[in-house]
Amino acid sequence: MATSANPTRDDFAKLLEEQLGGADDLGFEGRVVKGTVTAIENDKAVIDVGLKSEGRVSLREFSHGDQDGNIKVGDEVEVFVDRVENADGEAMLSRDRARREAAWDKLENEFGEGKRVEGRIFGRVKGGFTVDLDGAVAFLPGSQVDIRPVRDVGPLMDIPQPFQILKMDRRRGNIVVSRRAVLEETRAEQRSELIDKLAEGQVIDGVVKNITDYGAFVDLGGIDGLLHVTDMSYKRVNHPSEVINIGDTVTVQIVRINQDTQRISLGMKQLESDPWDGVAAKYPVGAKLSGTVTNITEYGAFVELEAGIEGLVHVSEMSWTKKNVHPGKIVSTSQEVDVIVLEVDSDKRRISLGLKQAQQNPWEGFAEKHPVGSEVEGEVKNATEFGLFIGLDGDVDGMVHMSDIAWGISGEDALALHRKGEQVKAIVLDVDVEKERISLGMKQLEKGAPAAGASSASSGKRGQVVTVTVLEVRDGGLEVQAGEDGATGFIKRSDLGRDRDEQRPDRFQVGQKIDAMITGFDRSKKPNFSIKARQLAEEKEAVEQYGSSDAGASLGDILGAALKAKD
Numbered sequence: 001m002a003t004s005a006n007p008t009r010d011d012f013a014k015l016l017e018e019q020l021g022g023a024d025d026l027g028f029e030g031r032v033v034k035g036t037v038t039a040i041e042n043d044k045a046v047i048d049v050g051l052k053s054e055g056r057v058s059l060r061e062f063s064h065g066d067q068d069g070n071i072k073v074g075d076e077v078e079v080f081v082d083r084v085e086n087a088d089g090e091a092m093l094s095r096d097r098a099r100r101e102a103a104w105d106k107l108e109n110e111f112g113e114g115k116r117v118e119g120r121i122f123g124r125v126k127g128g129f130t131v132d133l134d135g136a137v138a139f140l141p142g143s144q145v146d147i148r149p150v151r152d153v154g155p156l157m158d159i160p161q162p163f164q165i166l167k168m169d170r171r172r173g174n175i176v177v178s179r180r181a182v183l184e185e186t187r188a189e190q191r192s193e194l195i196d197k198l199a200e201g202q203v204i205d206g207v208v209k210n211i212t213d214y215g216a217f218v219d220l221g222g223i224d225g226l227l228h229v230t231d232m233s234y235k236r237v238n239h240p241s242e243v244i245n246i247g248d249t250v251t252v253q254i255v256r257i258n259q260d261t262q263r264i265s266l267g268m269k270q271l272e273s274d275p276w277d278g279v280a281a282k283y284p285v286g287a288k289l290s291g292t293v294t295n296i297t298e299y300g301a302f303v304e305l306e307a308g309i310e311g312l313v314h315v316s317e318m319s320w321t322k323k324n325v326h327p328g329k330i331v332s333t334s335q336e337v338d339v340i341v342l343e344v345d346s347d348k349r350r351i352s353l354g355l356k357q358a359q360q361n362p363w364e365g366f367a368e369k370h371p372v373g374s375e376v377e378g379e380v381k382n383a384t385e386f387g388l389f390i391g392l393d394g395d396v397d398g399m400v401h402m403s404d405i406a407w408g409i410s411g412e413d414a415l416a417l418h419r420k421g422e423q424v425k426a427i428v429l430d431v432d433v434e435k436e437r438i439s440l441g442m443k444q445l446e447k448g449a450p451a452a453g454a455s456s457a458s459s460g461k462r463g464q465v466v467t468v469t470v471l472e473v474r475d476g477g478l479e480v481q482a483g484e485d486g487a488t489g490f491i492k493r494s495d496l497g498r499d500r501d502e503q504r505p506d507r508f509q510v511g512q513k514i515d516a517m518i519t520g521f522d523r524s525k526k527p528n529f530s531i532k533a534r535q536l537a538e539e540k541e542a543v544e545q546y547g548s549s550d551a552g553a554s555l556g557d558i559l560g561a562a563l564k565a566k567d
Contacts, residue, residue, distance in 0.1 A: 035093070037075045045071060047079060047093055055079070055093035078102070099135030104170055107136055116162040116182055121153065129153065131163060131177055138163070138175035147183050191262050194223040198264070200254050203271065208248045216240045218252060218266055225264035227252060234269050234276075234308025236294050243268075275308035280344045283309075283351060288358055293335045301327045303339055303353055311351030313339060318355045320362050320436075321395045331355070362394035366438065367431040369393065376440070380422045386411075388418055390426060390440060398438035400426055406443050407479060407490055444526075446488070462518055465534050470512045473505050480514070480529060487527055491516060495530035502531075 035049035044056040057079060062071050071077065080097035110117050121140065123130040128141040140163070145153060156179075163177040164185075198204070198220070206218035206225065215228040227250075232243045244250060252266040283289065283305065291303035291311070300314040318330050331337060340357035344350075370376055370393070378390040378398070387401045402411030405418070418424065426440035468480035468489070477492045491514075496503045508514070516529035517537060 033079065033081055034076055035079055037071055037073050037077065039073060040071075045077075047077065049079065049081065049093065051081075055081075057093050103133055103135035107133060107165065107168065107175065108170065111165045111168055116164055117177070118160055119163050119177065120160055121157050124153075133163070133175065133177070136175060138165075138177045140177050140179065144178035144180045147180055147187070188262070191223050194221065195257060195259070195262055195264070198254055198257060200257055202254045203251060204254065205249055205251050206266075208244050208246050208250060211240050211244070211246055213239065216244055218250060220264070223264065225252070225254070225266040227266040227268065231255065231265075231267035231269055234272065234274065236302070236304065236310060269308075275306065276346060276349050279309065279351070280346050283311075283341050283344060285341050285343065287341045288338060289341065289353075290336060290338055291353075293331050293333055293337060296328050296331065296333060298326065301331050301355075303337060305351070309351070311339070311341070311353040313353045313355045317342065317353070317357065320356045320359070361433065362396045363431060363433045363436050363438070366392065366394050366396055367433060370428050370431075372428050372430060374428050375425060375445070376428060377423065377425045380418055380420050380424060383415060383418065383420060385415075388415070388424075390424060392438065396436075396438060398426070398428075398440040400424075400440045400442050404429070404439075404441035404443055407446060407488070409476070462520055463537075465515055465517050465537075466529075467513050468516050468529055470508050470510050470514065473508055473510060475505065478505060478508055478514075480516070482527065482529075489527040489529045491529045491531060495519075495532045498532050498535045 033049050035047040035055075037045050038048050038054060039046040040059075041056075043059050045059060045062070046054050046056055048054045059071070062077070078098045079093040080101060081093060107117060117133055119131040119133040119138065121129050122132050125139070128139055129145070131138040131140050144166075145156070150156075161179065162182045163179055164181040165175065166178050166181070167176040168174065204220055206220045208216050209219045209224060210217040213229075215226055215232075217224045218227050227240075227244075229237050229240050232240060237243055250268065251271065252268055253270045254264060255267045255270065256265040258264075289305055291305045293301050294304045294310060295302040298315075300312050301318070302310045302312055304310050313327075313331075315325075315327050318327055319325070322330060337355060338358040339353040339355055341351065342354045342357070343352040376390075376392055376398070378392045380388050381391045381397060382389040387399050388405065390398045390400060392398050402415055405411065405414035424442060425445060426442045427444040428438070429441045429444070430439040431437075432439075466482050466486075468482050468491075470478050471481050471488065472479040475493075477490055477496065479488060479490055481488045493503055493505060496505065496508075514531060515534055516531050517534040518527045519530045519533050520528045
């Protein structure tokens, strides 16, 4: 026949379909299909999935979770078709692949909906653990096991429990899950339920769960609240352990509830009476009180006046004489001190105290003990370009200006005569309590010096001509004394005469009496004398007296006439 001798294209297609199982068989590859167990041979199950040939699947692949893998002939199972036919002419089937594919389909749906998934931790890998999600293997990072670090994961192994899928990539076969996210979500739900039952101002009992430097965490029955150290007591608390211990049952008041962060702030002092009520009347400004130093800082010291009431002594109010000194060098913690109330601010709960005000002002005390004109003795503490600072009684300093160190020499030369640490004597010239200044003079102790504080009238008036006695002849001039017991003064070389040849000190002798004019007084009210000024004044007087009637006379004639008239 023509048909058998010359096969047509349809004959070839039919023959190929018989050999390969047809085009429909090729569409099975890469799919999960249902099949029937036709036989159990050794450790494998023979399964017919409707292909030309049957496939074999290891019985081990049917063991999963609480399933023991005991299948029998006639059971219907789902398998994954890897290949329609292998080299042995059998279909390559896999029960594990079928489970994984089904699991991935389910997980993708649950991940998209944000649902939790159930799984079992079955292995440990670098950085975390492996989790079986009903056939799909996921990675559980170590940080995602629990809310707090877990040292032993043994009790969590092979136990069905919920997980949250954080990330998944089917193409790469990657799934990352978290157990911690589930616990936090559950905990947040429980906290919300508990917080709804609480209210600000409510008084409740709790158990101290943990103590830190800044406060304590109190378990309120499934939810923690923070009891800050500043809310434990009205009195100063340096550390929470001074008031409570872990495990103590405490009664607290709910101060604030933050609904956004679900944080609860607690207080214990709110259950006590506030010691600041009426504090302004209790501690009026100017009152002298006793207290205990509780804390020392760089800017001052805190003094407890009573339990819960503290005032600040600023560093500027600690000592009259010790300036720019750390408060710790003036007072010490637990020291009992007397203070004066300087200011009270009830709204800001602040009291300003003064330590030095409770003690006598040392400048007032010095002025009472050493009035102007009295003699004092002290140590040269410092020498500056303008004078000497002398340490005096009462821990105060007095200053000797360079012009008050010695007579007849310049201030710079006088400063060079003294050194730090030297004991010297001086006269009190002035005490300014408000400005905290004491002025001293050393040259005023010399013989014939005017009494400190004496008025200029005791030594004459400016412009008055007096007779002085030469006490000492120096290169710079003459030291002289007015009268017998009058004030001493100095005539500078330039004031010894109007002409240059008269300005030689060596033309005078000790004991010689000279008429000189008082031209002024120095800081210590000691008079300044001048022969030159006296001469000029006499000349002016002569010109005024005789010049008008003898217009043609010479200056010498006028002066001669004036001198004769005086005689």
